[in-house]
Amino acid sequence: MNMSLFLSVENLVFIMATTKRVVVKVIWNMKKRVLVLVAFDVDAMCACKVLQSLFQCDQILYTIVPVVGKEDLERAYLENSEGVKHVIMINCGANFDIVETLQPLENVKFYICDSHRPVDIHNVYNAVQVKLLMKETELSVPEYDLLFRDEESEDESGNDSDSSDRPVPKKKRFDDEAIERRRERRLWEENRNKVLFDYNQFSSFGSSAALLLFELAWKMSKDSNDLLWLAIIGVTDQLLHYKTPREKYIEDVMALQSHVSRHNHRDDVDIISINCLKIMYDDEMNLSLYRHWSLFDSICHSINMACKFKVWTLKGQKRLHEFLAEMGLPLTQCKQKYSSMDSSLKGNIKNIIKEQMPKYGLEDEDVIVPSFFAQYGFRNKLCAMDITLACASILESFENGNTGTDSFLLALDVLDRSNVNAKEKGIEMARKQLQAIIKQVQIFLDMHQVISAGPFLYAFIQEGTPDVKFFAHPQCLMRLARFTLEAHCSVSRNKRSKTLPLVLGAPLDREQGTLLVIGIPPLSLDEERKNFFGKAFEQAASSTNARTLHDKFDTFIMEMKTDDRSKFFDALISLLQ
Amino acid sequence: MLAEKALDLIRELERSVGGSLPPYNEDRVRQVLEEMRVLCEQNQKDVSATVAGESGLFSGVQVRHAALERNKRCLLAYLYNRIEQIKKMRWEFGSVLPTEVKYNLCEQEVQWFGRYNKLLANYMRSIGGCGGLDLTQDMKPPKTLYVEVRCLVDHGEFETQDGNVIVLKKNSQHFLLRSECEHLIRQGILEHIVH
């Protein structure tokens, strides 16, 4: 790893590995209470748990408040800011001007550990109050001079405008010079706008916050298998919610694997208590929750396999049966619980699938993901992907009147390795979510509700659809959008559909008549996973005065009034044409 | 049946064991006392009749007397055990009773609580010469200096020893000095998270 972990933003000098603790030390030595604001995603929760364990090692007092969106963030900051000098933000706060938004006292410092990109330039260049906890390689910010002019020239320009009130002759004397200066300034501003536009155009994601904080723990020699497991879940979350491209995921997995082998080299297996957490690396089948389901159901609910076979069609079902038959897996076995499947079959499934794959046009990537398992006590192996899904679904569950923060804590319990009940509940919930998603995808396809608007595809979930409440949450909506897009592309005869992004809307609140809208990039750009909808949404909204709310930390998700839908979309179409 | 009502009082307490204190049953207590008065009057009548020469009343007097004793015993047990409960609450909630508990006490019990408070405070102040020792603190053996807690209700502001003010809002998590938040944990405002 050649990047230093901590980036002091002062004059863009990166603190190198030897002095990397500087930022941390500031917090560590203050022995003052730290306010931690955590976004609602699995990665942030894992990062938060890593941070908690670091704080507890050094007995640093903290307060943790989960925040849903920007408004929530402002409120939480106002409520808890008294006496707080250090605020750490996890997976929130990077992509908008934090000082401008929160109007903090001058002695308050913000440490932002956020995977959202791009980082707002004001956060990058506010060396005094804002520190970014990010890898330098992931940050390609335009140079300072291109964005800001030093005070002097600004003063002058200020005088310039003032002087318009003064007697005319005086102005004339400087005319040429002033015109020249104004021209220069105009050019600079044009350039600045262009640079800024290029910089802000696409939103994307950097390294997982959990991974970063784990690496921090490692450099402080305070890493452990438990923290490593959290980092793994954080990274897995980025994969499952399509935040980072697969290549980046593999890269992270490689880094994690070296940690795993460092922590789990076991010649002395017998010595270690069964109650210790053990982590193993292995290729995992990319089938959702199959360990807690039947193989058949799992295949039908996994995006890649389901879309390759088009399981929602009769023909697809046939092909899937054929596939299973050819692999020598009896249907009765496939349709019963995986855990009670014939063990001679079970051990071999991965290899058989790999063998038969090419015949059915499946690629390695569709079926196999490098992943990790944890084992502890005499219980089943835990798979990182299952836990991540379980945690995410609990985070967005809405059972018996839970408020958002209730689910946050419940989801934290899922990550607590000793809490088996919470885990089982989570997996149950995740299964329900997946079922709702596939059902919705089927509705979209059967009713031909995925429509091409020219520059993009769009679809809306009808009000009154049974599982509509699942999709009023960003992460689940994200997975639905992705599933819909892949499924649509797999059936569409139009070759162009692979190059089209998708906008998906789900009813959010019937009484208020609001929609939750998400935009995801086209499949053809999957290597980059850059999303331009954040800016596009903003512009379309401001040009039409549509009543929208861009409150989420993910800019490509927003809320809007259902009534304004058509005028907003007209604007979006003309904008993207 | 004789002394039935007094037994009801005991049953009422028994049913609420481990839960909250039931309201002070003033009516029932008055009924028991009334029953005792009637029993006593009848006894006196019978006794004076016996003295006057009538016979065969003695066993009746004995039964009534036993019932009187039983009533007395039940009544005292009722009061005594309520006091025990109230004492327990002093140790749990501190010197100010929650209003919903207060509603369930009778006037005298509230007064008793106040006096007990004073008594306890005086004693605790006198321990070990200087300054005294708050015995209602340190109820559990300390494992760590700081504890991880979750806030279960909106409690509002809480001032720590070093003068910082923390807002205890539902579902926020904190890392606090154990000695500071022990009573909040006991009151159910915070939940101690143990991994």
Added chain:
Amino acid sequence: MSSLEELEDESGDEVETMTAAEVLSKLEEAWLNEKFAEDLLEAKTDLVECMMEQISEMEDNIHRAKKGDFKVSIHRLEIDRIRYVLSSYLRSRLTKIEKFATHLLEEEKLRKDDEPSKLSPEEFTFAKDYDKLLESHLRNLALRHMPAHIQTLDPKQTAVRPNLDKYVFLRVNEDTEGVLVEEETLDTGEEIVDMKKGDQHIMRYRPVAPLVASGAVSLI
């Protein structure tokens, strides 16, 4: 414990010859005995006062210590632990005093001058006031309204007394011979046990009560 000794060295003006560590271990023993004994044991006022002094001394030391010194947190935890033992000890005494108030006051009345009191002066005040408080409460709410001839509260009937026949676990600290465990009855002969240091027994509390008081055995 080392921290305690260290602190004590700094202060250096202990009146007694015991080190702080010894005081603490004595207190811990008293605490366990008190916890498991059915009746109230003799008050260890000296130990309590000594430990209280220690605590405030340690607290002062901590205030003087450099900020961010990592020893501070260890000392703090040590203080917390001592305070817990102290509070728990006094709490279990207080519970017993409240429970047996009438009984204890009776005993106190019968006590000869040369016998030590079980109650410390503060505890005695507390017991007296508590007993009065309880009685007046019962009188106000119930007794007062009862027929005249049963208004009395006879301590013989109502006072709560410790059950000395409860069985306890104990460990022997000093060799003791000829402990009479069971009095001679019509059916069985008397039972006498020789106790060796380090032995552990389960037996009724009554016969070993004097040994607990003298420190020959500890309850566990």
